Every structure is written in C-alpha cells, then in structure tokens.
Amino acid sequence: MFSFSEENYLKAIFHLEKKYQAGVSTNALAEEMETKASSVTDMIKKLSEKELVVYKKYQGVKLSELGKKTAIQVVRKHRLWEYFLVEKLDFNWDEVHDIAEQLEHIKSEKLTRELDKFLGFPKRDPHGDPIPDAEGNFSVANKMLLAELDKDEKGICVGVKDSSSEFLRFLDKNNISLGKEIKVLEKEAFDGSMLIVIEERELRISQLISNNLYIKTQ
Amino acid sequence: MFSFSEENYLKAIFHLEKKYQAGVSTNALAEEMETKASSVTDMIKKLSEKELVVYKKYQGVKLSELGKKTAIQVVRKHRLWEYFLVEKLDFNWDEVHDIAEQLEHIKSEKLTRELDKFLGFPKRDPHGDPIPDAEGNFSVANKMLLAELDKDEKGICVGVKDSSSEFLRFLDKNNISLGKEIKVLEKEAFDGSMLIVIEERELRISQLISNNLYIKTQ
C-alpha cells in the first residue's frame, strides 16, 4: 500500500489541516515532520502524483478524499494501539506514543478490526483523543481548554493538547488525570496562572499547563 | 538499532544455520530472502562491517554472538505476536505469519516483555515452535517427523515444518491439530504414503504431508 514515510506525511497533514484550513504550508509540514522544506516538497510531489493530496506550487497542500481516508486509518491504528498498551499491557500514558508510532504502520485490516473488537471498541485513546471506527467516523467532543475557564467555574478533565512525556508526567505527579473534576478558585490576570482544586487538593498551575488541558463543562 | 532488512537477513541466516552448520551460502540466503545473490553479497558485507556476522569471501556466512542474539530477539517477537494473534484476537494459525513478519520489527524491549507477561509467558507458538525467553533461551523439543514412524507406532502431533497457509488449511480440513495423537496403521513402501488414525478417524496421507508434521513419541 503506502510507505511508512508517506503515511507519516498524510497523518501530519491531517493534523495540521485543523489549524491551516486554507492549505498546509511546506514549512509547517517540515516542522511537524522534523525535516527540511526541500524534503517536504519532494514528498508532496509524490503524494500528489498518487492523488493522495491536492497540491499547487507555492499554495500549500490539502488531503484528497483518499488521502484523508488513509490518514484517518493510520490515526485509528495509532490510538487503538495506545489504548491496548495502556489497558492491556499496563503501560503508563506517557510511554505509549513512540511505540504507537511504529505500530500504526502495520498493514492488516483484519488485525485492526480484531484489535478493536478485543478492546471493546473504545471511543477514546489514553490522552482523550477520539478513536475513529472502521469506517473512519469519530466524534469531536465539545471540549475547551482549562485556560478558558473563569474564576469559580468547573469542568471535567477530558484530554490533553500536549501529549509529551514531560507534560503527562507532570500531570501524574500532581494527580491530574482524565475524568477528574477541576474547579478554578482564582485566576491571575497578570500571568494567566490559576489556583485550582482537584480532588480536594489545591494546586497552582501556570498558563502553560491550563493551555494544554482539555475540559468539558456540564 | 537495526533496519528491517538487516533483521530479516539475520533471522534468515539463523534459520538456515540449522541446515548449513558450516556456513550459509549466498545462494541459500538469496533463495530464503527471495532476492538476488548479488544483493545478498552486498548486505552480508554491511552485516559483517557491523560485526553481526562472520564472513569470508566465497566461504558463506555465520552469525556472530551479537548477530545470533539479535536474530533470536526477532524470532521471539515473531512467535509472541503469532501467539497473541491466535490466542487473543482469534486468528487462525494459517493467518498470522505475514502479520508477525511486520510486528517482529517493532522496537521496544518493554513492549516485548509486557506482551510476554500478558500472554502468560507461552513456551510455543501456534505452529509448535519454541518461543525464546527474554534472555534468548529456548528448548528444542526432541521431536521427529511423522514420516519416520513405522507401522503401528504412534506419537503426539507437536509442530509443523511447513507453516504455509496451504499446508495449515489442509491440516484444518482433515482435523489434524497440535496435541492430537496419531497412530500409523499402514505404511506404503512404494510412495511413503501412510494410513493413519487420528481421533478414531482413518486418513491416508502422502509422504509430503508426513514429512512436514512433527510428532513426539512417548
């Protein structure tokens, strides 16, 4: 089917399209892929040749229907494997991303379907991100950033924006995990820091933290 | 660590060394890898450079200690994943090899260890082959080929030599599976075919079959 590299580009474009609806720029893609702009141009041409993306020179790139479908299948596999690692193999949520980056490229529709079934058709991965079903459908939750809450408002923690080990371990250390309720006690206008309460404990967090935690309000 | 291709060559050499103790020839390796002899020579040089094999021009190749250790880890992963697919995801034993060929290259020691634990440290894969433990140790069972049995002798089916889908489906169709007892009722000297009895049913099998079924005698 498609190479690992092609799949990784498609996935990156898929994620960046949320932010750049008008088309994903070569530089944005180069940064996401941790490669050089010239390499991106080369690959975009190949993807365009294969009708996985729509590309006009200097105008950025968009996924075609086929490209989008392919990207979603890769994301589906990534998130199913992350769920598997956490729920079945006792991995912590900060340890699974790199392994899922490898597993997401395993080619077998039956494997993906059977894994999904084995896991009980989970709807969200360990970081709160939606897992597309076999048809590629998934629901985008109406979540918001904790930073958007005002004093005395509260919400349930439902996901992370940054899913780096560093951030996830910080959350672990402070006993913040998905499903818990967070209430804003104070909000400092000057630096955006907050005093929150989570499970009866008070905690002061910087804006960098509240900007990377998704919550859902009732 | 090592590339997929390098790992595949090491695994192929590992398997061929059983048959060619004096050194695996370039042609034998080319056939096993389904590639050309010149490509094999190229790769052998690279592996030799990395001290994974011992190579003298025109003299065939052998695994170094490091090469052997690496090959065994790949085999361990291959067989653990095959076991996982059959035992947890309800795959049939004839469907797992190609997927395991992909999964065996996933790089994460922790994943392999945790998978092993999750599976209950299985000793044999679905085809009866031994699964090396984390240290690379595994027991070679004292099995023999069904073809070696004489009239009126019996044994327990413990493995397959050929693990192609075609052969495995043939066994399924004839209700032959690992763990079952087979008794030889007749043995035809002319063509090596046998009349066997397995679970009260009589069955005539060609020598090609009996030459690819491992059994253990009491």
Added chain:
DNA sequence: AAATAAATTTAGACAAGACTAAAAATATTG
C-alpha cells in the same frame, strides 16, 4: 589436469527518501 559448470563477487545503475546550497516566487515593508 584441463575444461566446463556453478557459485559468488564486482561494477554500474536505479528508486526512495533524505540533505545542502542556490534559484525562484511570494510576502512584507519603507
């Protein structure tokens, strides 16, 4: 022990995917 056959290696080429440096196109600014 030549002569021939078979196995193996070398030489040169190619595709994928990356890189650097330079050129070209687009955006921004005075």
Added chain:
DNA sequence: CAATATTTTTAGTCTTGTCTAAATTTATTT
C-alpha cells in the same frame, strides 16, 4: 512600488537496498 525578507522550489548529492550484466572464484567433469 521598489527593495528586502521570507517561503518554496530546484539542482545536485548521499545512503540504503535492490537489480542486471560481467568478471572472478570454486566445484565438478571429462
């Protein structure tokens, strides 16, 4: 709007792993 800055593309190179064709070495026959 011309000058400058930024972005993007092109040109040329490199590495990995493969291939074909030719050369070389080893094995087998007469």
